[in-house]
Every structure is written in C-alpha cells, then in structure tokens.
Amino acid sequence: MEERWISLFLDAQAADVGAARNTLLAYGRDLKDFLSWLERRGGSFATADRAAVEDYLIFCDAQGLSKATRARRLVSIRQFYRFLHDEGLREDNPAIRLKGPGTDKRLPGTLSIDEVDRLLDSARDRGRGDTLQVRNRCLLELLYATGMRVSELVGLPIAAARGDPQMLLVRGKGGKERLVPLSPPAREALIAWLERRDADEAEADSKFLFPGRGATGHLTREYFFRLIQQIAADAGIAPSRVTPHTLRHAFATHLLAGGADLRAIQLMLGHADIGTVEIYTHVLDEQLKNLVLNHHPLAKD
Template structure:
C-alpha cells in the first residue's frame, strides 16, 4: 500500500507542483484512513462507508479535506490500473462552508505599526527586524512561508518588486512599498549574519514560521490588540481586504496573493454588502444614464 501512496504523492509533486507541506498533509490523511479500514488499494465501498462513523467528531472542513484526498487517490489508482473500480462514492459528503478569515480593522493595524515603529526606534536588531517583517506581511501580503524563506538576493534594488516563489514553486512579482523599502534598508544595516543567504537568518538557517507566528503574537499583545485575532495569515488577509476596500481589482489581487483560482480570492477577500451595492451604483455603465434622467 505504501507504494501506491508514494506513487500518488510523486504524481502530485511532478504534475501539479504540490508543495512539501501539501504532500505531507495528503500522506497523513491517506495513512490515517488506512489505519481505520485497512489497505486502501483493495478497500471496498462498505469499508469506505465505515469512515463516516470514524470521522464523526471531526469538523466538516476536516472531513471534506480527507474525502478530497481519498477521491483523488482512487482516481489515480483507476488511471494507473491499480484497481478497476472507484469506491469513493461511498465516502461521506460533508456540507462544509469555508469560514471567512479573521478581520483586523484599520485601527488595529495602525496600533501594531505604531508599537513596532516605537520599539524599532531603539535600532535594536530584533526590533528593526520585527518592523521589516510587519511591513512585508501587511504591505505585500506575503504568506508566512514565503516571508521567512526570502533570500537576500530578493531585496529590491532598482525596481520596487520582490520575486516570490509561492505554492507549487510558482513565481510571482509583488510590490514593495516605500515604507517597506525603508524598513528593509534599516534591517540590512543591523542584520547580524552577513554570510547567510537568507534575508531573515537564524542560527540554523532562516527564522521559522513558528517563530514568526510567536513574534506577531508578542507584538499584538504589546500593542493592546487581542493576540488571538492576530497572526501572519491574518495580516495577509488584512492586506487583501483593505486593498479591496480601496477599490483594487479582484484579478489584480489574485495575482498579488498568488492564488491559482480566483474563487479562493473571492472567499479570502470579503467586503460588506453595502459597499458592493454602492460600487455597482457608482461604477456600472447604466448608473450614469440613470443619474442623467
């Protein structure tokens, strides 16, 4: 069975460019199902039906993810001739809705920056680094993984753009604001490890996603923001939401965020319905004709 799972994951990596974290999640889901029903490659529909009870305590979103992994696995098995039938129709069908991301107000973001700038005035390396990290999270909408793994060579010199390698190895260009350029320049002036290839080095390589998460939580607490509401991903969401509120085009936002499917951007960047109605009334071609009556 391990051979079939390994072959499936190799296909995901080669044909779809799946990232290491994605492959690890698929492996956990497939091997977890195998612990319940036995060999997945020879499992019958009745065996898969037992997963409904085994997953009863999981959130609908978790069940949906596990079901997706199994459906794709069995589709691969049929395509590769490992089995003649696809038993995945017996899997549970959770009715899951993707939850809207947590929201940060403009005022909360301002408090975070005010505290980060105040502390960075000391020019202590750790404080200056925190300001640079914050500017890139909120100012460029980077994922945590993308941010911590930025190489020094990615620092813009002439053009105010960063070349980011995102999910699946896909590259995109993201803008760097003047504020962020200043913050990065300040960081480069006090950055301790000049031999490291990483923009934000640590003793063993670059700072980890976990450490970035901790730093953002600590800053939130010091800025009188609820740490439960603040994370690197929430700051990325704030970047998207506030740009959309300012009139950014959804397709442009999709490119900036590195989303393969615009449906992801539509869920990730929500705006209130009143603003959408106002946008249609003000910008739609028929609105001008109606106003001229």
C-alpha cells in the same frame, strides 16, 4: 504494498504536480489514517469500495472532525485513487463520484487600518536592541504590504531583496512564482534591515533575507507566530485576534475597500481560484452591516 502505494503517490504529487511540502504531509497523514481504519476492518487500499470510503467519512463525522477536515480527507482519498487508477494499480476508482461535506463558510478575521498601524508602530519597539527592532518592523511591513503567506515571508531568499526592488518575486504553493509590489514604507523598512543584516558577519553569508539558527536556515513560522502575538499584546490588541494570516486578510480586505480589482488581489495573494478571494467581499459587507447597526440612530433596539 499499502505503504509503498502512499510513497509512490506522494512522489508523483511532488514531481508531476509540484505539491508543496505541507500538502504532501497532509496527504500522507490522511491516507495513513484511512489505511489504519481499513486494516482494523480487515480491508486494504486494494479492496476498498465506494461503501468503505463512505463509511470512513461517516466515521470521521462521528469522531467530531470539522467539515473542512473531512472535506480535505476526501480530497486526499480521491487524488490517491485517481493516481492508482491512472497507474493501473486499481481497475476502478471507488471515490470518483463521492460528494464531500462542504466547508463551514466562516469569514476570515481581519484588522482595521488603525489596528494595523498600531501593530507596525509596536514592531519598531519589539526586540532586544536596534537590530532586532529593525528586523521586526521589516517583517510586519513586508507582510502587510504584500499579503504573503508566512512561509513565503520567512523563506524569502536574499537575492529577491537586492537592488532596492519595487516588486518582490515570491515562490508560493507548488513552486508557482508571482510578483508582489512593495509600498514605500515597506521598501524603506527593507533597506534599513538589509543594512543591519549585511553588517552582521554571522548573518551576512546566509542565503535568506531573515536568517535563523534552526535547520531551515531561516526564521521559522512558529517563531514568527510567537513574535506577532507579542507585538499585538504590546499594541493593546488581543493576541487571539492576530496571526500572520490575519495580516494577509487585512491586506486583501483593505485593498478591496480601497477599490482594488478582485483579479489583481487574486494574483497578489497567489490564489488559483478567484472564488477564494470573493470571500473578502463578504467581509466588507459584514463590516458595513455592523457599522449601520452600531451607529445609525434608528438602529437601536
């Protein structure tokens, strides 16, 4: 019964809420871990009360799990018990008023404009042969120009790129669609890649802009992560500082520094809550503080 409840919950999240695959996987892992903990103590989803949920969170803390992980697990449990209550499978919701541990407020890592330029220059030379170099340049130009998530980038359908578009239609988390504008360099890189891609018989029939040989039919996130690390090393930038998400942060930070409106950045990033975007204002504050401390003549210790 317990496993069946998890399956019913995940099916409902996929059908009614349109939860993304990664979100469903996270829910499933969290709930199975909670169930395993309950069963070791002779409990179950049906019998767990508020004290059991609180004890589980204390257990997670003792295991050394981060605040972010513990907060996510509580969200999974809350959503799960809300579903059970709504469906009449539980008469009460033992997690309804529990407060999470919060999350550590860490500023996202980002890159300077000069470092992004070096990455883009390096991408033009990374890859065996001209075709891969053109593709790699297109990947990075699109990522920096749009702030897309890496899963959105590698999974772009070819139909979205046809006709020399000035904007791309991106399908994000939960199947939500948004339009993101393309900069002139990104459009130029896209046109160049389409010419190479369409000339390759093995890739011309693919429904994806960036075909791959794996089960998904497109480049994987893991492949692109390794690629961008190599490009960073070629550009003389520590690979530990550069991930696909770093370029998404750079996109938002550089737009904000250039005077863009927070609401516009929120729409382009595909965030539901503007509070998520406001962290980039703190990134700029930190950069300005470091600028003064490192370069002001009276700031020397």
